[in-house]
Amino acid sequence: MKIGVFVCHCGTNISHTVDVEEVAKAAAKLPNVHFATTYKYMCSSPGQALIADSIKEKGLDRIVVSACSPSLHEKTFRKCLEEAGINPYLVEMANIREHCSWVHSDRAQATKKAIELVKLSVAKVSRSKPLSKSFIPIEKRVLVIGGGISGIQAALDVSFAKFPVVMVEKEPSIGGKMAKFDKTFPTLDCAACILTPKMVGVAQNKYVTMHTFSEVVEVSGHVGDFTVKIKKKARSVDLKKCTGCGACYAKCPVKVTSEFDEGLGKRKAIYVPFPQAVPNVPVIDRNACLWFTKKTCGLCKKVCAIGAIDYDQEDEIIEEKFGAIIVATGFKQFDHSVYGEYGYGKFKDVVTGMHFERMANSSGPTGGKIVRPSDGKEALDVVFIQCVGSRDEQKGVPYCSRVCCMYTAKHATLLREHNKNAQAYVFYIDVRAAGKNYEEFVKKAQDEYGAVYLRGRVSRVFEKGGKLIVRGADTLSGSQIEIKADLVVLANGLIAQDDATTIAQMLHIQYDKNRLFTEAHPKLAPVETITSGIFLTGACQSPKDIPDTVATASAASVKALGLMVHDKLEKDPLVARTNNDLCSGCKACYLACPYSAIEMVEIEDRKLKRKRMVSRVIEGVCAGCGNCTAVCRMGAIDVEGFTNRQIMRQIEAL
Amino acid sequence: MIEEIRQKAKELLAASKVDMVIGYRRSGDGVSTVPAFIDSAQDVDSLVWDQNCVYNLANYLREFPGKKIGVVAKGCDARAIVVLLQENQLERENLFIIGVECGVTDISEKCAACPRTVSAICDILIKEKGRKSGAPGNEKDAYAAVEALEARRAEERLGLWREEFSRCIRCYACRQVCPMCYCPKCVADQTMPAWFSKATSLEGNFAWNVTRAFHLAGRCVDCGECERACPVGIPLRDLNKKLEKEAKELYKYEAGSSVEAKPLFASYDKDDPKDFIK
Structure with a gap:
């Protein structure tokens, strides 16, 4: 074994505090060290050439670079070794900059510490093994979970690069929450007008397969090779045969409240959720349909000329393979029933922002009139209450939902547009309008559409003489005020979907205390998850408005496409490995692994002459974090590049 | 019976x-x-x-x-x-x-x-006839020995254990009688790496006994077999009880109470106490 030690001055970054010549001299005396020298900048081309030449001339077979953090230049020096003809994993870095010269001032002490650090690296590299990179094949298909605007954009972006996409949406139509909106801020385009072309784009795209009224029920495997089970719920209507003529739901005698219209309107037992639904194929609500509840009626089947109605359809589970998964499961509106003081549930005329959207929509339940649900009369004085659930650690969620200030400004604008005599009052805590043209939009709602903004919380809403009395504080004038309102609109925040944790556990991705999915890095990896090959977009990660949602969808698509363009994925060999002889199969590593990179397999134990279970690392998934090796009592699982033998040798060297 | x-x-x-x-x-x-x-x-x-x-x-x-x-x-x-x-x-x-x-x-x-x-x-x-079912022992006394040790100064405790471990003859009787010591190859017997000295030096003895105690944290069910089997009378239960107490106080975890429970050290909960990390 011939170890070479290369001590870097780093300009004066290191040599200012550490006597690098002294370090090199001490290093030369260490066991197995054949050569030690210093250079001004080891990472520079001549510095690397010095290492490469020394390897060739002096026959060095292991290298210690005593310089900066390995996170900076380990890759540089690995490449240098590779080019010089020795295994790139036979280099260790002794960090005498961040861990030494930058944090100490006493030159003698710092030099002493630098020598110790070099000693450790020499000890470690002497136990290093040549390692080789592995490759994982990539299934060139992408799964998009969720068919809202975020999933739609992701599917379109991936399909544009001509890779197959499968979209799974739990509702009978794609479109998500955006399909319910009337207009969009800050430009007031009609939501449907900008969304439906994209929905149709998905439906007509030959690279996209849609599974609506379907759910992902099981995910296994790893980046490049996910196996996913999708449950296609029984729609009771044949997707291939149906032409969307609408005869069935025209004749259906059963009326129930419409989820799409937030309970303000009615739908039939066989229905399409909204006129622009994609696919434009009805679904039978088996809980309401007379055929399924009482075995009577059967009208829809009689009127369907092409025989598309299929009462016998059953849930079907299909299994497909994917190389990457984009999670676009969206959000849920905060349930404000905890705010008793706002009178929701008690007073019909206290509604949510989503109700307002449906009322403002010309194809909505009120035909585009802003009315009082109690008596159907047009609402003139409307009070908007901000931060319902948001920024409230006691009753709601601690975070700001980011979109409510804007959609309330939009509602205030729309109110006046629908009725010149209407007046909007907005109770707010702060107006948060950080976005392109957002502040201007709010200003316009105030200046041009006459919305009155009152800074303060509402303490109570009660009924008096057919009106709602909203009592609140105006903290700017320091007075208590009461407003007689026809309608109160609550600006509910955005929270995680009910099944968010189930989805996260199925995908092995993390979620935070608000059950929102956690990105791999809050700044530098905002659409990645810790599970490689799984990406996040939209409000399932944090509340987002449409522009941000679309941007993250495109970002996630690029990340997925980045995988798709490769035939196989190069994988660093610094992964965990099980020693079957030592493994007792106790499953501790299997449970401790945050990446689900460990599986339990049966092996034939020749010594015991029987089969037994041991753990096995799925190399493609392992991130080399070392959790497994920390929980393994027998030291049966070891991380390459940080093996127990290497670490013990370091400890002994101290 | x-x-x-x-x-x-x-x-x-x-x-x-x-x-x-x-x-x-x-x-x-x-x-x-x-x-x-x-x-x-x-x-x-x-x-x-x-x-x-x-x-x-x-x-x-x-x-x-x-x-x-x-x-x-x-x-x-x-x-x-x-x-x-x-x-x-x-x-x-x-x-x-x-x-x-x-x-x-x-x-x-x-x-x-x-x-x-x-x-x-x-x-x-x-069941034992004529006995009220499940009449528990006096749990208050369960940690009396541990608490007595905790009350002493760290140096004193160290001295005490050095004395106890110096008697260890590395017969590994504690390991052999322990149902939890089932590793195919005990760390004490491994050579690559050699985790600690195999000789009956104080250093090796200390490492062995402390390692075994750590490996039993959240797993020891206090059957007391190790202490009974120890030929030189090292109070091994005191070590195990201390870790049992820690697991109980920090994580509300009691070994052997549920098959479904995730093993203490193999699981992580975001509500786990973090204040001991300094």
């Missing part, structure tokens, strides 16, 4: 519900007991049950993979079985657990403070 145990064992063997019953039989000295491995219904009369039934029979279960075993299990044996099931070392369907309620028999000193005399897991529970 013993009649019921014999009856059950006979029944199980006769009906071929199990291949073997593990219980206790009298040893050659006529007083103490040894584990009995009975594979025929005719031999069940050799089974005994009294205050000499000290061994943790869970220790033998791993020796018979694939076989159906009936096992006589005291409270602590049953807890050990739970941990072994949790750790994927046994198959529940291959076990018939004959739970025996103990405590009144006063098997050893630790039994006086044992709060859990009834098997945590069993297929049949055989």
